[in-house]
Amino acid sequence: xxxxxxxxxxxxxxxxxxxxxxxxxxxxxxxxxxxxxxxxxxxxxxxxxxxxxxxxxxxxxxxxxxxxxxxxxxxxxxxxxxxxxxxxxxxxxxxxxxxxxxxxxxxxxxxxxxxxxxxxxxxxxxxxxxxxxxxxxxxxxxxxxxxxxxxxxxxxxxxxxxxxxxxxxxxxxxxxxxxxxxxxxxxxxxxxxxxxxxxxxxxxxxxxxxxxxxxxxxxxxxxxxxxxxxxxxxxxxxxxxxxxxxxxxxxxxxxxxxxxxxxxxxxxxxxxxxxxxxxxxxxxxxxxxxxxxxxxxxxxxxxxxxxxxxxxxxxxxxxxxxxxxxxxxxxxxxxxxxxxxxxxxxxxxxxxxxxxxxxxxxxxxxxxxxxx
Numbered sequence: 001x002x003x004x005x006x007x008x009x010x011x012x013x014x015x016x017x018x019x020x021x022x023x024x025x026x027x028x029x030x031x032x033x034x035x036x037x038x039x040x041x042x043x044x045x046x047x048x049x050x051x052x053x054x055x056x057x058x059x060x061x062x063x064x065x066x067x068x069x070x071x072x073x074x075x076x077x078x079x080x081x082x083x084x085x086x087x088x089x090x091x092x093x094x095x096x097x098x099x100x101x102x103x104x105x106x107x108x109x110x111x112x113x114x115x116x117x118x119x120x121x122x123x124x125x126x127x128x129x130x131x132x133x134x135x136x137x138x139x140x141x142x143x144x145x146x147x148x149x150x151x152x153x154x155x156x157x158x159x160x161x162x163x164x165x166x167x168x169x170x171x172x173x174x175x176x177x178x179x180x181x182x183x184x185x186x187x188x189x190x191x192x193x194x195x196x197x198x199x200x201x202x203x204x205x206x207x208x209x210x211x212x213x214x215x216x217x218x219x220x221x222x223x224x225x226x227x228x229x230x231x232x233x234x235x236x237x238x239x240x241x242x243x244x245x246x247x248x249x250x251x252x253x254x255x256x257x258x259x260x261x262x263x264x265x266x267x268x269x270x271x272x273x274x275x276x277x278x279x280x281x282x283x284x285x286x287x288x289x290x291x292x293x294x295x296x297x298x299x300x301x302x303x304x305x306x307x308x309x310x311x312x313x314x315x316x317x318x319x320x321x322x323x324x325x326x327x328x329x330x331x332x333x334x335x336x337x338x339x340x341x342x343x344x345x346x347x348x349x350x351x352x353x354x355x356x357x358x359x360x361x362x363x364x365x366x367x368x369x370x371x372x
Contacts (some may be wrong), residue, residue, distance in 0.1 A: 079336035084171035102131030148274035208360035225266035229258025233364030257291020261310030261325025304358035317346035
């Protein structure tokens with residue numbers, strides 16, 4: 001009888017403690033960085049920061065996860081995120097990652113486990129949204145709103161990578177490839193529409209420039225934004241299954257979009273989404289929604305890259321892949337070990353499905369013919 005009374009006495013205390021912990025998590029994760037002063041670029045302090053290990057990351061990685069997916073998050077920490085930490089000190093581009101999780105509707109146990117995980121790793125961003133597949137687009141939208149706010153308070157990133165907790169990112173290669181892509185496009189001087197055959201640029205990519213300006217000397221890559229991934233342009237509207245869209249009215253196909261297993265946005269595109277978040281229509285699929293939101297934005301370079309294996313199921317394994325989607329925990333450990341031991345991603349390269357090079361010079365319905 002005494003144990004029952006003690007349990008009844010402690011239960012309200014435990015509930016209060018859980019509520020307090022969740023409140024702390026939300027406050028810590030959603031409170032912007034304090035902006036105490038503005039440092040001019042001629043100041044000594046500015047130069048110290050620019051050349052120190054404390055300088056801002058160029059790449060923010062937003063990894064979308066579910067509250068229950070602790071094992072998946074841990075595998076990522078022990079594989080490609082761990083490898084990223086090893087090379088980050090010497091790479092020209094730095095990164096910072098966050099696991100994105102929605103907090104609304106969580107059970108007491110889920111709150112407690114997330115609190116313990118956050119205390120140990122400090123890499124979880126808790127957003128005040130419901131965490132479900134049907135609410136994924138809203139979750140992505142609010143993550144971009146949060147990230148844009150952090151830029152205003154000192155987090156001076158250049159790019160955001162969105163991926164899932166079953167995506168394997170070849171960070172050593174990606175952190176090298178981003179500045180290389182800037183140089184590749186910069187050296188073109190944007191003197192021509194970049195929908196040329198891929199061998200004229202980089203045999204992995206095809207690109208398209210959307211701008212209101214005339215191509216010429218005043219059009220520079222530094223003023224353009226990247227929307228970079230594996231694009232689809234002729235996808236039919238889903239009428240059944242978990243991707244069913246009941247309210248799509250834009251056209252009889254989805255607008256061109258980068259597939260959601262992993263894509264990169266320049267900071268300006270993140271800001272565009274954030275600044276207009278109250279006016280943007282959300283659809284079932286977050287990647288399709290992002291493609292629609294960004295479709296009218298000028299000064300944007302869309303980069304279709306076959307090194308982004310980001311469809312709903314993997315196309316196999318190629319050593320040149322930068323991102324691979326729908327990879328099992330065992331597959332991630334194998335890729336990690338391969339990269340560490342022989343700097344090759346694959347145990348053996350294989351093609352499960354054929355890729356296509358997006359043809360930007362034809363209507364989207366004709367864009368995506370697989371390579372034979």
